[in-house]
Amino acid sequence: MSEAVVEMQDIRKTFGPTRALQGVDLTVMKGEVHALLGRNGAGKSTLVSALSGFVPCDSGTIRVGDLEIQTDGTEYAARIRSRVAHVQQTPRLFDLLTVAENLFIGNTGVQNRWGFIDHEEVVRRATKLIAEWKIDIAADAPVATLSAESRQLLEIVKALARGVPIIILDEPTAALSQAEKEILYSHVRNLKTKGVSFIYISHHLEEVFEVADVVTILRDGNVVLSREATEKLDIARIANLMVGEEVVRSTRKDTAHKEAKPVLQVTDLQIDSTNDPKISFDVKPGEIIALGGPVGSGKEDLGMIIAGHMKPRSGSVVTDGGGARMLPGYVPSDRHQDGYVGILSIRENITLGGLDVLTNSFGFVDGKREAERVTELMKSTDVIASSSAQAAMHLSGGNQQKVVFARALCRNPNVLVALSPTRGVDVGAKEQLYELLRSLAAKGLGVIVVSDEHEEIDQIANRVLIIYENGVAATLEGDYSIEDLVIKMEGVT
Amino acid sequence: MNARTETAENTGNVPTEHTNSSGRSKLAEFGQTFVSRGFTMYPVIVLMFVIGAITAPAFLTTVNLINIGAQIAVLGIVTLGLSFALMLGRLDLSLESTVGFAPMVAAMLMATTDAGGFGVQLPGWVGMLITLGIAGLVGAFNGYLIVKVGVHPLITTLGMLVFLRGGVLVVSSGRSIYSPPDFYTFLGSAKFLGIPLSVITMIVIAILIGILFRYHRFGRAIYAVGGNEDAARAAGINVDRIIFSSYVIASLLAGIGGIILTGRLDSVVTTQGDGLIFNCFAAAVIGGVSLGGGRGTVIGAISGVILIGVINNLLTLAQVPSFWVQASTGAIIIVAAVLAAVASNRSTTVKTRT
Numbered sequence: 001m002s003e004a005v006v007e008m009q010d011i012r013k014t015f016g017p018t019r020a021l022q023g024v025d026l027t028v029m030k031g032e033v034h035a036l037l038g039r040n041g042a043g044k045s046t047l048v049s050a051l052s053g054f055v056p057c058d059s060g061t062i063r064v065g066d067l068e069i070q071t072d073g074t075e076y077a078a079r080i081r082s083r084v085a086h087v088q089q090t091p092r093l094f095d096l097l098t099v100a101e102n103l104f105i106g107n108t109g110v111q112n113r114w115g116f117i118d119h120e121e122v123v124r125r126a127t128k129l130i131a132e133w134k135i136d137i138a139a140d141a142p143v144a145t146l147s148a149e150s151r152q153l154l155e156i157v158k159a160l161a162r163g164v165p166i167i168i169l170d171e172p173t174a175a176l177s178q179a180e181k182e183i184l185y186s187h188v189r190n191l192k193t194k195g196v197s198f199i200y201i202s203h204h205l206e207e208v209f210e211v212a213d214v215v216t217i218l219r220d221g222n223v224v225l226s227r228e229a230t231e232k233l234d235i236a237r238i239a240n241l242m243v244g245e246e247v248v249r250s251t252r253k254d255t256a257h258k259e260a261k262p263v264l265q266v267t268d269l270q271i272d273s274t275n276d277p278k279i280s281f282d283v284k285p286g287e288i289i290a291l292g293g294p295v296g297s298g299k300e301d302l303g304m305i306i307a308g309h310m311k312p313r314s315g316s317v318v319t320d321g322g323g324a325r326m327l328p329g330y331v332p333s334d335r336h337q338d339g340y341v342g343i344l345s346i347r348e349n350i351t352l353g354g355l356d357v358l359t360n361s362f363g364f365v366d367g368k369r370e371a372e373r374v375t376e377l378m379k380s381t382d383v384i385a386s387s388s389a390q391a392a393m394h395l396s397g398g399n400q401q402k403v404v405f406a407r408a409l410c411r412n413p414n415v416l417v418a419l420s421p422t423r424g425v426d427v428g429a430k431e432q433l434y435e436l437l438r439s440l441a442a443k444g445l446g447v448i449v450v451s452d453e454h455e456e457i458d459q460i461a462n463r464v465l466i467i468y469e470n471g472v473a474a475t476l477e478g479d480y481s482i483e484d485l486v487i488k489m490e491g492v493t
Numbered sequence: 494m495n496a497r498t499e500t501a502e503n504t505g506n507v508p509t510e511h512t513n514s515s516g517r518s519k520l521a522e523f524g525q526t527f528v529s530r531g532f533t534m535y536p537v538i539v540l541m542f543v544i545g546a547i548t549a550p551a552f553l554t555t556v557n558l559i560n561i562g563a564q565i566a567v568l569g570i571v572t573l574g575l576s577f578a579l580m581l582g583r584l585d586l587s588l589e590s591t592v593g594f595a596p597m598v599a600a601m602l603m604a605t606t607d608a609g610g611f612g613v614q615l616p617g618w619v620g621m622l623i624t625l626g627i628a629g630l631v632g633a634f635n636g637y638l639i640v641k642v643g644v645h646p647l648i649t650t651l652g653m654l655v656f657l658r659g660g661v662l663v664v665s666s667g668r669s670i671y672s673p674p675d676f677y678t679f680l681g682s683a684k685f686l687g688i689p690l691s692v693i694t695m696i697v698i699a700i701l702i703g704i705l706f707r708y709h710r711f712g713r714a715i716y717a718v719g720g721n722e723d724a725a726r727a728a729g730i731n732v733d734r735i736i737f738s739s740y741v742i743a744s745l746l747a748g749i750g751g752i753i754l755t756g757r758l759d760s761v762v763t764t765q766g767d768g769l770i771f772n773c774f775a776a777a778v779i780g781g782v783s784l785g786g787g788r789g790t791v792i793g794a795i796s797g798v799i800l801i802g803v804i805n806n807l808l809t810l811a812q813v814p815s816f817w818v819q820a821s822t823g824a825i826i827i828v829a830a831v832l833a834a835v836a837s838n839r840s841t842t843v844k845t846r847t
Contacts, residue, residue, distance in 0.1 A: 309727065330727060343787050350719050352728040355710040362708045375718055407728055422798030 003030045005167055005197050009059035011050055011071075013043075019204060020046045020199060021057065022221040028166065030152035033188060033198040035212035035230070036416070037205075039242050039454060039486075042218040044201050046088070048168045051199070052075030052086035064166065085159035086168040089295070091151040091361040093462075095144035100126035101178035102143050103158050132159055133183055148296075149175045160187060167191070170201045174296035185211050203219075203294045205235055205490045217241045239387075239486040248433055249455065254462050254478075255442045256287035261348075263446035264328070264415045266306065269315030271298050277471030278315060283415065283446035288437060290461035291450045292489050298470035300419055319415055329353070329408035339404040342393030346385055347374045349392050349403050354410030377406040382432055398429025405436065415446040422456060434460050454489060458482040531781050531793025534800055541803045549810040557806065559584060559689060563757060565802035566691035567592070567750045567797060572773040572780075573702050574746030576794050577739040578646070579777055580706075580719045582786025585740060587635060587650040588773065590657035591747035592754060592766030595627040597661050598763040600670040601678065609668045617676025625748045631657070632744025636737035654770075661763050669762040673755060680749075683755020691753045698746070703791035707818065719786030775800050775826040779833050800829060 006028035014020040021043050028034045038044045049055035053076045062069045064083045069076050091448050093102050100123045104110050110122050126139040152175040173181050217225040224241050263281035268277040291299040304310040307330040332338045340349050358370050374388050381402040422430040464476040466488045474488045545552035562752040578585040597839045599620035604610025638644045645774045672842030706712035714735045726732050755761050782789030803824050
């Protein structure tokens with residue numbers, strides 16, 4: 001059993017100024033399940049992507065079986081793909097092809113030697129596989145019609161059916177139910193006995209204890225624990241190693257007016273289906289609440305519902321602000337997708353968020369009031385630009401995000417909902433945005449932040465609701481430590 | 494998120510906050526404003542006037558200039574209509590068929606049986622309302638299919654274009670209607686202080702739309718939707734309503750264009766408006782209205798219209814054989830579009846979404 005099938009040595013990868021992997025070694029034995037742990041941004045996904053060739057690394061040696069690759073930043077995915085299967089965080093399937101076609105795409109087992117595909121064989125094999133996994137779908141159904149969990153499962157089935165010796169599972173269970181997880185575990189154990197090795201990334205530590213043999217922990221692009229047997233580890237030690245010694249960071253302030261009337265009340269809210277647990281909580285003025293939890297837990301949906309950009313299955317969200325429902329300010333999670341309009345100026349972007357308050361009764365924009373408001377918001381959010389006429393696309397990521405904040409604040413809302421408020425911004429801009437959130441709270445705004453970054457939540461939130469499977473799994477309040485947070489967020493209760 | 498996505502983005506966004514103070518001169522800044530406000534083609538128009546004045550003695554006469562104005566009024570109004578769709582990153586091919594269809598239905602209802610009409614003999618002002626009503630309905634139907642049903646604008650408006658072309662022949666039995674009532678032809682034929690009312694109408698409409706685009710929340714919303722629809726939605730803009738209204742407005746402008754064209758020719762021919770939309774696209778693109786949406790000005794769109802009008806006029810004055818006029822116009826459109834593309838790339842260094 002103790003035969004190394006993967007040996008990665010001194011793997012390095014930089015993205016611009018960020019060194020994502022700083023000389024990482026990883027060894028995987030034949031027939032083992034090797035868990036890779038670390039916080040967001042620690043380099044887990046980059047490391048496994050380097051192994052599969054999805055993201056070619058800059059330097060280092062990768063040996064898989066008898067294939068050895070000296071990497072130099074050029075593509076090598078084609079050489080490695082017959083040995084490594086990589087299930088990524090988000091399913092990459094062909095929506096317009098059927099389940100069977102997706103399962104066997106690029107699988108040489110169903111092709112004759114001229115490359116023609118035996119369709120009956122494909123459907124026969126697919127039907128058998130689906131039955132084995134107890135998935136309730138038809139082999140000839142188009143993938144576009146499937147639910148998120150079926151798609152994720154399909155991606156896993158596809159990888160496992162390829163018959164390769166090494167399988168990477170990057171957060172495979174994010175969208176799976178408990179029963180489906182059990183089926184996955186039994187397949188993993190079964191393949192393990194046949195000598196297949198797994199690299200398993202998960203944010204749920206209980207899964208790691210369930211299936212993994214050894215654990216490697218990454219922090220900031222370095223290995224901090226290598227190949228430790230799972231039995232020798234406990235949650236506290238894992239959390240400590242993942243967090244490490246922290247650089248000096250700003251800390252949260254409690255500015256909540258506990259006795260005041262809440263600015264926002266969520267009552268008996270069900271996110272997606274009538275089986276979801278009912279969520280109720282309120283937000284006091286000056287309070288910063290974080291919605292935390294693993295990817296796919298429903299926290300983003302909840303944030304969008306509160307912001308009024310999605311409809312809940314049932315229940316209500318009421319903001320304090322007179323008769324008409326005053327929508328909270330909204331910072332969407334992906335600013336490139338729906339945060340800013342790149343070709344428009346900073347001024348126009350900010351004004352978009354407040355067209356109804358900056359226009360007169362005929363709908364014309366009041367130029368003077370607009371200029372004042374934009375100047376004021378650019379100052380309070382600390383946007384650095386040559387002028388308010390500069391196009392948003394020419395700004396750095398951090399400044400773009402500040403423009404998105406300014407837009408959200410343009411209407412002077414009394415609640416702000418920010419999804420992944422500092423995604424893709426550098427450390428300096430991050431601290432500025434935290435300071436902004438704290439100062440908004442100090443002015444009496446209710447702030448709701450949706451985040452999967454532990455430090456972020458620790459630095460700003462007075463109260464944390466851990467969202468798991470569309471419900472509130474735990475609440476942290478007041479004087480919680482980051483270790484508490486890591487443990488709760490990784491799904492161990 | 495993992496390090497990969499976070500950092501890939503950092504590399505893509507090289508900070509450029511200080512480029513203005515260090516690297517760029519006042520002149521470059523002026524150039525950028527010049528282009529973004531839509532003035533790019535006006536030097537070319539001036540050049541064309543100089544060439545015209547030198548080569549053709551008849552060019553710079555009042556009669557000829559008024560003639561050019563009358564010829565481009567309809568093109569101008571319909572191009573402004575098309576701009577609404579283009580700025581949203583969409584298009585409307587059916588505008589040219591609305592120019593023919595809406596007046597034809599009105600003309601049939603106004604004309605006597607002898608003149609080929611239905612014999613209802615409605616007065617001119619009712620005919621005008623009917624024209625605008627039909628145009629509005631066409632726009633509303635286009636908008637409904639695009640917004641609510643989700644049919645691609647190309648297919649929706651192409652279908653509408655062909656449908657209305659056939660519709661003209663159906664309602665008119667393939668015959669043209671001559672001499673509609675005076676009230677109906679007034680807008681396209683009358684003059685005010687020697688200037689055709691059609692030109693004045695175009696100028697008034699252009700000014701109104703220019704103000705709408707620049708100073709009204711509706712205009713702001715159009716630029717936002719065209720630039721990034723999802724961001725507009727996230728900012729709380731009712732994107733569906735903006736798109737729907739834009740199609741209705743575009744169609745109404747085509748209806749007005751149809752009334753003017755009818756007045757100028759004192760008849761509704763079955764081919765009224767045929768081929769107009771190609772010139773509209775050319776004028777808009779030459780004038781810097783982005784086909785990808787989010788970019789464009791009324792000043793620019795009008796510059797494209799003037800340029801096409803002047804070029805056509807010059808070719809005619811130069812007695813270029815009529816077979817060659819169309820081909821030459823096409824060639825010049827391509828050249829102008831290339832110039833416009835180069836100018837806008839220079840000024841922004843970023844490609845538009847197409």
